[in-house]
Amino acid sequence: MVFNEDVFKRKSELGGSIEVVCGSMFSGKTEELIRRLNRARIARLKVEIFSPKADTRYLENALVSHDANSIPSTPVENASSILLLASDVNVVGIDEAQFFDAELPDVCNVLANKGVRVIVAGLDMDFKGQPFGPMPQIMAMADSVSKLQAVCVRCGNPAMYSYRLVPDDTRILLGEKESYEPRCRICYLNSAS
Numbered sequence: 681m682v683f684n685e686d687v688f689k690r691k692s693e694l695g696g697s698i699e700v701v702c703g704s705m706f707s708g709k710t711e712e713l714i715r716r717l718n719r720a721r722i723a724r725l726k727v728e729i730f731s732p733k734a735d736t737r738y739l740e741n742a743l744v745s746h747d748a749n750s751i752p753s754t755p756v757e758n759a760s761s762i763l764l765l766a767s768d769v770n771v772v773g774i775d776e777a778q779f780f781d782a783e784l785p786d787v788c789n790v791l792a793n794k795g796v797r798v799i800v801a802g803l804d805m806d807f808k809g810q811p812f813g814p815m816p817q818i819m820a821m822a823d824s825v826s827k828l829q830a831v832c833v834r835c836g837n838p839a840m841y842s843y844r845l846v847p848d849d850t851r852i853l854l855g856e857k858e859s860y861e862p863r864c865r866i867c868y869l870n871s872a873s
Contacts, residue, residue, distance in 0.1 A: 696792035700819050702804040703828035705842040706862045710775055712828065713801040714751045717773045720797070725770035729753035730762050732779040759784040759814075762791075769796060777802030778813035785817040792823075807844040807860070809868070830862030834871075841868035 701712045733755040759780045777800045788798045806812045829838040839862035
């Protein structure tokens with residue numbers, strides 16, 4: 681396969697894009713992000729990957745999916761740091777976008793307008809079923825949105841909610857299967873009442 685610089689240059693001049701991968705916990709968002717980023721690397725594109733420094737569940741310098749697939753990433757304190765670190769790249773991946781500050785939509789837009797393909801993954805709703813962080817704004821300005829579903833652990837139907845198992849009302853509570861489980865609308869509502 682020959683890399684044709686003229687084709688890439690022409691595509692960059694036309695503008696980048698914003699892709700969103702969202703859904704509940706355990707729906708495969710990070711797995712899909714890693715898949716798309718690996719395909720970009722196979723295409724010999726320069727890729728940079730960012731995650732919020734506050735997400736300390738796995739490795740500090742890697743995105744790790746629930747299936748234990750991983751890819752190197754750079755943890756950052758805030759969204760504006762991404763602009764400083766994403767120079768001369770073709771593709772930017774951003775994981776756990778719901779944990780970023782309100783500047784993330786502007787950062788995504790600036791990168792896309794410079795011809796960068798931006799792939800954002802994150803929870804679209806918090807454990808209360810409410811829109812989460814900057815995700816709604818990013819989804820509204822995205823070129824494409826892929827909403828993934830998990831499997832409801834109660835009934836086996838498609839799940840779009842992240843049900844919190846522990847009695848803690850704070851909005852952000854880092855956790856895995858000990859703290860959350862995916863539920864369909866009916867099982868989520870029956871448990872919440």
